[in-house]
Amino acid sequence: MSGDVVAAVLRRELLRAARNQAEALHPLLFFALVILMFPFALGTDSALLSRIAAGAVWVAALLAAALSLESLFRADYADGTLEVLVTGGAPLALLGFAKALAHWLLSGLPVLVLAVPAGLALDVPGAVLGVLLATLALGSVVMSLVGSAISALTVGLRGGGLLLAMLILPLYIPVLIFGASATANAALGLPVTGEIYFLAGLVVLAVTLAPWATAAALRIRMS
């Protein structure tokens, strides 16, 4: 039963993305554009770019996640689907989990793939690139889960995307700290297992708690 709910929501989200491919590309384009700004802002000195590259990719991924979350519940809110789901007694925590998973598949995963050419373009050292991808993979799961709760809380409110970004960025700081610190250690040839474990712990915590926060948020927004 619970698998059915997740599969149904996931299928619907993926179908919607497939039928509206232009919009599905927005987070990717945004990510690429933010990366593009760094050489313009800091110059093309490859030693400097190589030092800031991992951090730049992290910040761009963070912004792409924060801004793409705004549309996660928007369509369902606008056409009344959410109201039907909430009043109809749908399992909201599962709905929240499936929405977060869809967001990760449609925004987190493509950004992860695009992080490879972005990192190479900014001269990320080879040893760091693998660590960057591993931490970004874990971190983006946390970002999608925590973000879906805040997205549910702010759907349809005045101030929309900016309000969402304002609420969500402080919550992303631990993920950023562990991710950036792992890549910094990797650049110095130090072990990174501590940071990876911390990030994995955050993933477990987010999977456990975030869907319930999303459910509570949806109930409040629809009452």
Add this chain to the structure above:
Amino acid sequence: MNFAFLHKYASLMHAYRLSRTLTPWLAGLTLALFAWGLVSGLVFAPADYQQGESFRIMYVHVPSAWMSMFVYVTMAAAGGAALVWKLKLAEIVARACAPLGASFTFLALVTGSLWGKPMWGTWWVWDARLTSELILLFLYLGVMALHGAFDDRRAAARAGAVLSLIGVVNIPIIHFSVEWWSTLHQGATVTKFDKPSIHIDMLIPLLVMIAAFQCYFFWNLLVRVRAQILEYDRNAAWVRELDLPTRA
């Protein structure tokens, strides 16, 4: 379990009356504690052997920093009660906490910056505790922004409650991750379990000031809660019977 008994004590009319009775007492206590704490801290406490007179800003800085965290926990606890028991009073308390907590956090940041200039030679360093405090300010501002985005007062309070509970789960994670990221701050002086590393003549004014800030917070909270109760219940019979100054 039946929590119906809570509703009687949480009724807005009772809360209003209780708050009106308590306010003058709390106000008097606050002023007395401030007078005691400020005079003993600024005049009688000995100067620090390293930091000279400038350490005295501690008597504002430490209580503000303490209150910035205390108010957040209060706000989240009230928010939790608002979500679980749907108590209007808890919603009002949670909402009234946000601007107060943000002010304490801002005060802690400003006094910390003023203290940092003579001690560290700079207004701002990316030190763990300073940075956590700054993030805390953004968490408060987020709750306030969320409150402001709603037209419906009750939905605003409940949404703010969810956000502050998410924040409470995150604050320890943020704190420890930032701590790990960088630290330069002097270690804790008051909460060490063995002998505190602060002289007793300096410690007592500090504790008095913390008590004063605490009372000031409750005093202010009572006044704000009372104003909001009147707004919530403005059409109720008991509010109409009050002898309130009417709008000209």
